[in-house]
Amino acid sequence: MTTSTTPTTELIFEAMESRAWDRDELARRMRVPRSVLDSILSGHRPINAPVARLLVAAFGERTPEFWTNHYDNYQADLKAGKRAS
Numbered sequence: 001m002t003t004s005t006t007p008t009t010e011l012i013f014e015a016m017e018s019r020a021w022d023r024d025e026l027a028r029r030m031r032v033p034r035s036v037l038d039s040i041l042s043g044h045r046p047i048n049a050p051v052a053r054l055l056v057a058a059f060g061e062r063t064p065e066f067w068t069n070h071y072d073n074y075q076a077d078l079k080a081g082k083r084a085s
Contacts, residue, residue: 005082008071009041015059029058047071 016026027037032054039045047055052067 005074005077007043008047008067008074009043011070012041012055019059026058030054 012026016022019025021029023037023041024034027034030037036045040047040051045051047067047070049064049068052064052071055067056062056064
């Protein structure tokens with residue numbers, strides 16, 4: 001089960017793995033440079049509405065709101081000290 005204490009990037013990696021995609025493939029499908037995707041996956045870029053729309057377009061599932069809400073909830077949990085170990 002996925003909770004907000006699961007890093008949003010982990011959900012992205014799981015979706016990539018289930019499709020046998022590497023970072024280059026996801027970047028291609030999102031139509032972003034690999035460096036942008038790397039910044040997202042490393043946590044240096046937030047998963048905001050534009051990024052969420054790109055994830056939905058690439059994966060063909062979930063909604064932009066799913067991605068932004070999960071990211072926001074995870075960030076709130078981090079600040080509250082509820083991070084999963």
